[in-house]
Amino acid sequence: MVAWPTDYSGAWTVAQPIERDGVGLHSGANARVRLVPSERQGFWVGRLNQPQLPLQRLAPAQVAQTQLCTALKLDSGPLATVEHLLAALAGTGLTHVELWVDGDEIPLLDGSAQGWVEAISEAGMLRLGERPDPGVLSHPITVQQGQSFATALPAAELQIGAAVEFVQPAIGRQVFSLTLTPPRFVTDIAPARTFGFKDQVEQLRAAGLIQGGALDNALVCDGDRWLNPPLRFSDEPVRHKLLDLLGDLALAGLPRAQVFAYRGSHGLHTALAAALVEAQGSAAAPAI
DSSP states (O other): OOOOOSSSOEEEEESSOEEEEEEOTTTOOEEEEEEEEOSSSEEEEEETTBTTSOOEEOOGGGEEEOSSSOEEEETTEEEBOOHHHHHHHHHHTOOEEEEEEESSBOOOTTSSSHHHHHHHHHHOEEEEEEOOOOOBOOSOEEEEETTEEEEEEEOSSOEEEEEEEOSSTTTOEEEEEEEOOHHHIIIIITTOOOEEEGGGHHHHHHTTOOTTOOTTTSEEEETTEESSOOOSSTTHHHHHHHHHHHHHHTTTOOOBEEEEEESOOHHHHHHHHHHHHHHTTOSSOOOO
C-alpha cells in the first residue's frame, strides 16, 4: 500500500500505468480510463481509441455542462462526470498525470472516489520534486447562485468545508470542514458516495440522465430513510459534496485558501474554479 504524502508541498505522478473501467452514471455506457505517469504539470486527457490526437490539459474554461455532473468540451470530444476522478488525483497529492480515456464519461465505480484511490495506491506514486507555489490568494472571492454560494478566502493552507440543507429528514442540515491533507482525503472524503432521491429517479431517467445509476453505486434517499443503507459516515451527503467541490477545483489547481460552499453544485464549484484562475491573471490553469 502506498504511503500517502503528508501534505501538498510536493509534485507527484503515478509510478506506473493503471486502468479502471465501469459504467458511466448518466450514459449507462461502459468506459475505460488509464492513468499514465507524466513529466508535464497538470492533468492531461488523451483518447485510447485516437492516440494520434494531442493531449489536452484540463482547465475550467472547458466546462460545458454542470447538470448533476461536471462535463467538459475538449478538442477530442465531450468528457462527462470527471469530478470524482479529479478529486482522487488532486486529493491524494498527484500533480502530473495523463488520463487516457475510452468513452465519453468517466466510470462511476461505486459512486465515490474510493475506487480511484485504490487504483492510485496500486500504481504507487513517484515524487518529481517540489510543487510550484500557486501563491497566496490576494483577496476573497465569492460566487453566488440564488441562495447558494461558494467562497475562497486567503489562508496559509487549504482548508475546505461545505454545508448542505435538504427538506428530506434523512439528510437535513449537515456541515463538514477540515484542513485538507492527502491522508485525511483518503479516510474522510474519498469513501463518500453520490446520492439522489427516490422521487426524482423516473423523471431523471426519462430525461436521459442517471442511466447507469443503481443501488450499488449511489445512495438513494426516500424522505426519512435510505433505500440502501448503511451509510459510510453519518454525514456522508455533505462529505460527498466536499468530494465534488474538490474535484471541480482540481480543474484550476488546489489553492492556498479557505474554501467553503453552501448548498453547492457543480455549476457553483466550477464558477469558483474559473474565478480562481482569473484571479491568477491568466486564462490558463494555475499551478497545481
